[in-house]
Amino acid sequence: MEQFITSWLGSTPAFAIPLALASMGLVLCERAGVLNMGAEGYMALGAMTAAVLTLTLGNPAIGIAAAVLAGAALALIFGFAVVIMRCEQILAGLATMAVGLGIAGVVGRPYVHKSFEGLQPLDIPLLDQIPLLGRLLFNQDILVYLTVLIGVGLWFLLERTRAGLKIRAVGEDPASADVAGVQVQLQQLMAITASGALCGLAGAYLSVASSSVWVDNMVAGRGWIALALVVFARWDPLKALAGAFLFGAIEALLPRLQAIGVPAPIYLMNMLPYLFTIAVLLIAAWSGTKKGVEPAALGKPYVRQDRH
Amino acid sequence: MSSFRLTLERRQQVSTLRSTTTYILGLLLGLGFGLLVLLSAGAPAATLLDDLVIQVFFSAMGLAQTLTLAVPLILVGLAATSAMRLRFWNVGIEGQLWLGAIGATLVALSDFGSESLRLPTMLLASAIAGAAWIAVPLILKLRAGVNELVVTLLLSNVAYLLLQHLLFGAWKDPVNSFPVSPRFDENEQLASLGFGNLHSGIYVALGITLLMTILVQKSRTGFYVDVIGRNRTTALATGIPVTATITLMILLSGALAGLAGGLIVIGVEHRLTQTIGINTTFSGIVIAFIARFNPLAVLPTAIVLAGIYNAGGTLKVFYGIPDAIVVLIQGMVLLTLLMVQFFSSYRVSLLRQSAQQPGQPST
Numbered sequence: 001m002e003q004f005i006t007s008w009l010g011s012t013p014a015f016a017i018p019l020a021l022a023s024m025g026l027v028l029c030e031r032a033g034v035l036n037m038g039a040e041g042y043m044a045l046g047a048m049t050a051a052v053l054t055l056t057l058g059n060p061a062i063g064i065a066a067a068v069l070a071g072a073a074l075a076l077i078f079g080f081a082v083v084i085m086r087c088e089q090i091l092a093g094l095a096t097m098a099v100g101l102g103i104a105g106v107v108g109r110p111y112v113h114k115s116f117e118g119l120q121p122l123d124i125p126l127l128d129q130i131p132l133l134g135r136l137l138f139n140q141d142i143l144v145y146l147t148v149l150i151g152v153g154l155w156f157l158l159e160r161t162r163a164g165l166k167i168r169a170v171g172e173d174p175a176s177a178d179v180a181g182v183q184v185q186l187q188q189l190m191a192i193t194a195s196g197a198l199c200g201l202a203g204a205y206l207s208v209a210s211s212s213v214w215v216d217n218m219v220a221g222r223g224w225i226a227l228a229l230v231v232f233a234r235w236d237p238l239k240a241l242a243g244a245f246l247f248g249a250i251e252a253l254l255p256r257l258q259a260i261g262v263p264a265p266i267y268l269m270n271m272l273p274y275l276f277t278i279a280v281l282l283i284a285a286w287s288g289t290k291k292g293v294e295p296a297a298l299g300k301p302y303v304r305q306d307r308h
Numbered sequence: 309m310s311s312f313r314l315t316l317e318r319r320q321q322v323s324t325l326r327s328t329t330t331y332i333l334g335l336l337l338g339l340g341f342g343l344l345v346l347l348s349a350g351a352p353a354a355t356l357l358d359d360l361v362i363q364v365f366f367s368a369m370g371l372a373q374t375l376t377l378a379v380p381l382i383l384v385g386l387a388a389t390s391a392m393r394l395r396f397w398n399v400g401i402e403g404q405l406w407l408g409a410i411g412a413t414l415v416a417l418s419d420f421g422s423e424s425l426r427l428p429t430m431l432l433a434s435a436i437a438g439a440a441w442i443a444v445p446l447i448l449k450l451r452a453g454v455n456e457l458v459v460t461l462l463l464s465n466v467a468y469l470l471l472q473h474l475l476f477g478a479w480k481d482p483v484n485s486f487p488v489s490p491r492f493d494e495n496e497q498l499a500s501l502g503f504g505n506l507h508s509g510i511y512v513a514l515g516i517t518l519l520m521t522i523l524v525q526k527s528r529t530g531f532y533v534d535v536i537g538r539n540r541t542t543a544l545a546t547g548i549p550v551t552a553t554i555t556l557m558i559l560l561s562g563a564l565a566g567l568a569g570g571l572i573v574i575g576v577e578h579r580l581t582q583t584i585g586i587n588t589t590f591s592g593i594v595i596a597f598i599a600r601f602n603p604l605a606v607l608p609t610a611i612v613l614a615g616i617y618n619a620g621g622t623l624k625v626f627y628g629i630p631d632a633i634v635v636l637i638q639g640m641v642l643l644t645l646l647m648v649q650f651f652s653s654y655r656v657s658l659l660r661q662s663a664q665q666p667g668q669p670s671t
Contacts, residue, residue: 036339037399041639047633077643081643081646081647085646085647085649085650086645086650086653086654087647087649087650088646090397090399090457091593091642091646092643092646094399094593094639094642095639095640095642095643095646096639096643097635097639098590098635098639098642099588099636099639099640099643100637100639101632101636101639102632102633102634102636102637102639103629103634103636104632104639105630105636105638106345106349106629106630106632106633107628109628111372139472147346164662200576202418216630216632221465224461224462225465227461228458228461228462231455231458246342246527254604255652265473265477267465267469267470267472267473268469268470268473268476270469271465271466271469271597272463273468274463274466275466276463277458277462278448278454278459278462278463281448281454281458281459282454284450285448285454286452303316303318303654304316305316305317305318305434306318
């Protein structure tokens with residue numbers, strides 16, 4: 001039993017990290033007032049880019065860096081569409097998602113199912129032998145620790161710095177922020193690009209760290225789960241991180257239960273995170289906390305002419 | 309001393325000429341990008357016209373396959389239209405489609421009702437199942453104000469898991485190693501029209517398009533939908549039955565998506581499989597948007613998109629171009645169309661501004 005829990009917890013980050021990175025990126029973007037439906041596409045593009053470059057150059061670090069850039073570049077196209085051209089955010093996000101999925105599918109085609117040497121866990125002696133939490137805390141790759149750092153950093157940025165205040169101001173009331181001298185478009189473009197970079201990193205984690213191979217449909221809806229996690233986490237990067245670990249733990253548990261012969265309806269149990277998220281939405285709506293948390297200008301294009 | 313500044317202004321009145329021109333230019337530009345992508349992915353330029361147009365629309369087998377693919381696309385295009393006219397974000401069309409397929413299969417496998425009425429029962433069951441699936445986000449939105457975007461999205465995942473639960477469990481065909489349901493009986497399959505795989509579901513799709521056109525453009529409900537879509541507060545203030553209209557149109561959206569799933573299993577697959585309906589949410593939204601949310605225009609749009617899907621299959625077989633390219637082309641066309649709309653919605657002008665007048669609005 002102890003060994004079961006140790007290895008279950010140890011495998012949780014592999015499921016949690018992609019969700020955590022993507023949803024934290026989306027939190028940042030939505031706090032700046034931009035609803036970004038493209039996550040699935042940035043993640044696919046990131047996963048493909050990282051895998052292809054690691055395969056051809058043999059260096060996961062270059063692959064991961066390129067994935068971050070690829071995600072950011074695609075997000076910048078989305079940013080141009082919604083911030084400069086004032087496109088409907090949901091539709092432009094869906095279109096960007098399709099572009100990302102499409103490029104990943106087309107460019108990555110020759111590299112499908114070719115495995116490579118990916119990112120390895122850090123070698124921390126002795127500590128990883130600690131029962132229960134040892135493998136979770138001390139037998140992970142560097143991106144896992146980086147993700148936690150990003151989470152804390154993002155929280156600090158949003159809640160404790162002037163730069164974060166500007167981003168939040170733009171998301172709550174772009175007109176007032178504009179009057180106060182905040183460059184609304186610039187803030188939004190930066191937030192969108194950063195969210196694309198984080199989603200690209202999330203994708204890179206899928207291909208380079210957790211599976212060491214690129215396959216079609218690798219992201220498999222994780223971008224959508226990340227989008228739901230943002231609402232689940234009430235637009236808080238630390239809660240998004242925690243929520244991702246919760247979802248990841250459930251995802252990691254189910255195949256293990258099946259493997260040791262527990263007769264569990266795994267498909268039905270896999271529904272739990274989704275149903276749980278819907279329940280959270282409902283509770284938040286009923287308790288009336290929604291208004292205070294959701295960025296007030298989320299999804300609304302801003303034109304100075306509309307300034308009140 | 310004077311300086312120049314770019315100003316951005318929302319156009320109060322957009323002439324039909326301007327909006328039509330930008331729309332057509334955007335569509336051409338988007339399709340042009342799509343062609344470039346196809347060529348750079350390795351499609352031979354010499355046979356492109358043949359592969360993309362002649363083979364899929366002007367050869368008997370090709371046209372039959374295109375129309376077969378068009379049946380569910382017409383319905384999901386109408387489903388998206390129905391919801392988007394009210395600015396209700398149904399991004400769970402796939403989920404409703406899967407539920408529709410499950411509903412039809414349930415009737416077939418349980419031999420529910422009389423045999424002579426089996427087919428209509430199956431179609432009805434698929435529509436009801438789709439409507440029931442969208443009823444959840446609808447009720448949550450109307451009663452608690454929960455955002456439908458996330459709920460429809462999440463319920464799609466739940467629907468897919470339900471589909472897998474059935475196909476890997478109770479409904480798995482014992483004589484098949486793949487996760488598929490047993491084959492439907494003869495009387496549970498739609499009549500083939502003797503034209504490729506084309507089945508009588510095409511008549512259902514055509515009939516519903518006609519009914520939707522009348523509903524949206526000629527009926528009182530259609531007028532209500534127009535007003536609510538433009539301004540909900542005004543609609544409430546003028547006494548328009550807002551909740552009833554939204555309920556009707558959104559349940560209709562789910563029912564149409566469910567029917568699309570039903571027609572796929574009843575007309576083409578003749579069993580439930582886990583590969584149906586992938587990407588239909590996005591395709592439905594693309595079709596509705598290109599058709600300008602006009603039900604009658606959904607018909608040609610869906611047929612053209614079906615042709616592209618059909619051609620995508622050919623390109624895959626002959627030139628090894630992955631079918632992801634069809635998704636890429638759809639994304640590029642949608643993004644281009646969205647971006648060119650800027651030029652009909654806004655006026656950009658260069659203003660000469662004297663230095664004594666600060667605070668002129670600029671972009």
